[in-house]
Amino acid sequence: MSIIIETKKLTKKFGDFVANSKIDIQVEKQEIKCIVGENGAGKSTLMNMLYGVYKPTSGMILLNGKEIVMNSPTDAIRNGIGMVHQHFKLVPSLTVYENILLGSEITKRGLIDRREEITKVKKLIEQYQFQIDPMEKIQNISVGLCQQVEILKMLYRNVDILILDEPTAVLTPQEVDRLMENLKALKKQGKTIIVITHKLREVMYVSDSVTVIKSGQVIGNVKTKDTNETELAQMMVGRDVVLTVRNESGPKPREEEAYRVEGICTVNDSNHEILHNVSLYVKKGEVLGIAGVEGNGQSELIKVLTGVMTVTKGKVLLGGKDMTNAWPDKLRKFGIGIIPEDRYAQGLCKEMTIPENCIAGYFDTHGVCNKGVLKSGKMKQLCDDYIQKYDIRVSDQYGVISQLSGGNAQKVIIAREFENNPDLIIACQPTRGVDIGSIEFIHRQLLALRNAGKAVLLISSELTEIMSLSDRIVVMYKGGIIGEVDPQAASAEEIGLLMAGAGAKGGN
């Protein structure tokens, strides 16, 4: 097999920060190449260079043995390189066919020839055996179909090399399967495919060869058939990834119920019900995990439980007190600590200082605020305490939040929410985008809270996290609870089946 694209000593610096350092990779024609690495390892930077988004600081890219210089994605497409981004670049108000042809519209006398456009797109869809209606508007179709549109967009432009950035992050298991089949079919039709991912199971299933990247450097190149998941994982993180914290040795949950959600429903802006009769309870000294593929109603459930969205039906009780539709400040006052889903959207204000962020939502405790007047001395003292106790690494302790790394920023939230004596913690994706050291720390903190008799509601799309921390697991599917499992007894496969909607009962 001949090498279609390769890089030689490709380096990219952003200021002092070296994102990619002397990367050498070779991709053979008609293979599926996986590039794996942890978050922040430099995979996306590499791909953006291959797609002409970033210009390399040094080094070169060879296509069929000849050096190419690309100044923009347009250049990349002209060279036959196409990319499907993790965040789709589609226009929601336009139709599927309009999106596919965006930038290469077919016109007749200056006006767009819709009939011709639709025919062409239909042909394209048939040729690659995709299943999608060209007339549908993007805003009305599922994420999986959006991805198909992105791929079709590239295929229409006759690319030979297709780069996919984290393609499975937002897909349901079935959609993942379909994607994998599509990719294999494309390979048969002569395309070369590069997939960036950190999901090793998929790597093993679909790829021919794997390149592992860590801290901006190539750690290893292997043929998929010569390796296994454990080996790849070790290469990725440089140590065993077995999660070190497990919910095993602590006391049993008490019988007393701390939190109860009864049959809540809510609707989205177009009045479609997006939560169907969700009921659950958490006992004192218990971790209840909510598992599910992203986009199955978890975000809405989180919004409702954290007070930023209201319910149409149902009740929420905290130790018997009615908390239905309570505002976030009341929730906190009554002892619900919240680790929000997106820390820079709801949890922290990047442009405000650490002391300010440390008191956000808790003006009435620790004496930081007296009759509406802030006590800056007390605020700083509290901030110092948190930094010390939670080992938050800062360069300027009273400076703005944006100086902190993801893990340390998350620790600020954890400190704030844990130090206000909550009876219940709602922890949403608590370790997303957080380094391994901090993950371990956060997990320990959550379990310590549990062992102290508090209730923890853990919502995460990382199944391993849910399985190692929870006392009980409920699975969400299409806006409802589809089942409950015991993490000791059930296997990841069983939960996976539930997450895919198999054996739907009870739910909707």
Next chain:
Amino acid sequence: MGFITGILYDSVYHAIPILLCVLGGIFAYKANVLNIALEGMMLAGAFVSVLVSFKTENVMLGYIAAVVTCLAIGLIFAFFGVSCKGNVIVIGLAVNMSIVAIAGFVLQLMNSANIKLGFTNAADFKIHIPIIKNIPILGGIISGHTIITYITFVSIVLVWILMYRTKFGIYVRVVGENEDSAKSLGLNTNKYRYLAILLGSFFCALAGINLALERMTIFTNSMTAGRGFIAIAAIYCGRGDPLSCTFYALIFGLARALSVNLSLYAGAAAAVFDVIPYVVMSIVLTVVSVIKYRNSRVRGM
């Protein structure tokens, strides 16, 4: 009957400047540039068209000068807002204020409170369409408007085609809706923003000409009286769709016509009727918003 025909004729008459602003403004709206300089550009169109006509005694030159001036202002707006990435709301207000001030400055130099054309009058601009003008009622409503009025109605269709059936229209919408997407296609997003803004300037020039030169052959400062802002309200209500925005602009025309016609009977309280259009547009804006968010269960801004 005459009363109703009068109101409908007036509705068209009063809707035209707004409608032109709306047609111009929707492209900027779709390109995600909030152009509140519509007001100032319209005033500039009004000012320059009358001033140049006054100086040269040539109406055609007035038309051309107004268009050129507004395009120049559009370029300045686009340069600061798009190329320099300034805050377009602030820039828009600055444009509005500058133009009022410049017009005032010139009026002061001329030692006059207004500019009035002596060689022509408003009646000269009215076009009475043969045949149609003789149709009862309809003739009274449709016939007897100025050239720009008829251009406006044709423009509604042209703008619709431009927005939905040409590459330009699609790209403007892409730029506004998903800039990343536009960039990944290699579109020059700034180019489309510039063009969208300049289209707006062009239509605002026509609006100004219609308002001052064609209808009254007179310019007084601040004569636009917030019509540009009402146009923005209409654009918001119609979410940038040419046809629905047209509909809201016509509502304004009707409100204005009602207020003018009713005030004839109101005597001393006549001035209060001037409030109607602004209040009506605020209510319409509210109703549209209430409908849009009626199902929203998310708290916050």
Next chain:
Amino acid sequence: MTKKKSDYIGPKVLNTLLPVGLAFLIGGIIILCIGENPLEAYRIMLGKSLFTAKGFLNTLHYASPLLLTGLAIAITFKANLFNMGVEGQLLVGGFFAGIAGASLDLTSPVMQKVVCMLVGIGCGVLFALIPALLRAFFHVDEMVVTLMLNYAMIKVLEYLSSGPFREAGSGYVCTPVIHESAMFQRLGIGNSRLTMFFFLAFAILLIMTFIFKKTKLGMEITAIGKNPDFAEATGMRVRRKIIILMCISGALAGLAGAGHMMSEKFKYTLGFSGTTGLGWDGMLIALLGRHNPIGVLLAAIFYSALKTGADNINMYTSVPKEIVGVLQGLIILFLAVQFLDERFGLRERFARRMSRKEEA
């Protein structure tokens, strides 16, 4: 990432001074074009109003309402709200303070003044409440509503002052003159026009500084301006705060109107708030002062000097005093752009505002 605050002051000051310089440059060219000497014109404009004792005190006097309108706009800008209705709120506040001052006759002059100011504040608040409630409960864009309601209010006041409340004996449209007990008397310092109103406005500036920097509300305003999702999720009740902020803004504008009535105009005329409008001037002052109370103070004094100087320019040269309006427009235009990179400029805030629009 470890830069200290002082590292940002340099560009900040430059970003403020550069627009002023550029505007004066272009203004100078305009003045040259009409055959006058720009340097001479500027000297007349600023020399007396800034560098003579009496002139400066008069400048302070005229800066009083500007301080308040500047604050009224700054407080909403900081929370990323666009209250463009300050002009209308000022007019309605001034008008009814004037009516109260003329029709009430309380024995105590202090009470008379207090009541008049309260009427002004109340009217400003009520008028600001309309867009505030529409925004908070129905997501109606406050900017468009306030822009339109300004015109509505001008029309209403035009009717009231030429109809029901017209002073019968006057040859032009105006309301009756307020009683002397409602007037802020000149303090007579350096023979200037300075009244207590300036000190009142200054005290309010200090209070607002305290609120901005030291209180929970101040922190919440900042949070709402920088990240409304965060503000809502941490229980800051954004909706309620929007209403409170708009009310404070309306109150400041209403008080500015009342004070202007009681210290300068004494009756409502159609040109009550001057050519560019004290509310619109407030916009320039808020921007020039970078939404910061000290900045607002300096900007208000500077702009007031410019405006009072404009009257002199008319006297000694043939340059129309509308040149100030031109300068004002130009300064705002240049202020909208960041010449030098600064942290957390309007740019990001604006980007966020637009992205919010987009989602909606």
